[in-house]
Amino acid sequence: MKIFELQLNEAFEISRWKYEGEYSFYNSEKSEEAINELMNGTYYSVRNDVNELIGYFCFGRSAQVPGGQKTGLYTGDNVLDIGLGMKPELTGKGMGMSFLTAGIIFADKTFNPHRLRLSVAIFNRRAVSLYTRAGFKAVSSFQNNGTPFVIMIR
Numbered sequence: 039m040k041i042f043e044l045q046l047n048e049a050f051e052i053s054r055w056k057y058e059g060e061y062s063f064y065n066s067e068k069s070e071e072a073i074n075e076l077m078n079g080t081y082y083s084v085r086n087d088v089n090e091l092i093g094y095f096c097f098g099r100s101a102q103v104p105g106g107q108k109t110g111l112y113t114g115d116n117v118l119d120i121g122l123g124m125k126p127e128l129t130g131k132g133m134g135m136s137f138l139t140a141g142i143i144f145a146d147k148t149f150n151p152h153r154l155r156l157s158v159a160i161f162n163r164r165a166v167s168l169y170t171r172a173g174f175k176a177v178s179s180f181q182n183n184g185t186p187f188v189i190m191i192r
Contacts, residue, residue, distance in 0.1 A: 039140040040085050041095065048083045048091055049076035057126045060161055063185070064123065075100065084140065092133075093124040095141040097149065103157045105182030111189055118151035134168045142172070142192075153191055160186040 053068040053076070066072050075081075080100040084093040101121030102112050112119060122141055124133070145154060156174065158165045166188065174190035181187070 041144045044081040096121040105180045116152035
């Protein structure tokens with residue numbers, strides 16, 4: 039997997055991704071605001087060996103959830119928030135650990151944080167399980183628009 043600064047055409051592609059069932063929670067809107075968020079300089083595309091877009095990572099404030107920001111949970115020195123998304127048709131196919139590992143390696147080399155932190159909706163059991171296997175531990179929780187989230191640190 040290769041990670042690059044996100045390009046505009048990739049932002050448009052990501053904005054059209056549609057997840058099924060309870061994961062539709064992660065569907066974004068194809069709006070100017072959504073595209074501007076993706077193009078704010080903190081998003082990176084992930085491409086496979088044949089150069090197809092398979093996902094993205096974001097870092098810093100872009101990876102934080104507003105409900106956690108409002109409650110002051112994103113504090114600490116040299117802690118990097120990490121967010122990620124995988125192309126919907128690739129989720130649940132056993133690629134999560136290699137995808138996450140690529141992002142962790144990229145974050146370590148690019149930002150050199152002491153710790154990584156991520157926020158995940160509690161209903162997303164696949165993600166919570168993956169992050170736990172990757173060494174993240176739950177440290178706090180909060181609600182965002184009625185949806186419970188957990189903050190995990192590695």
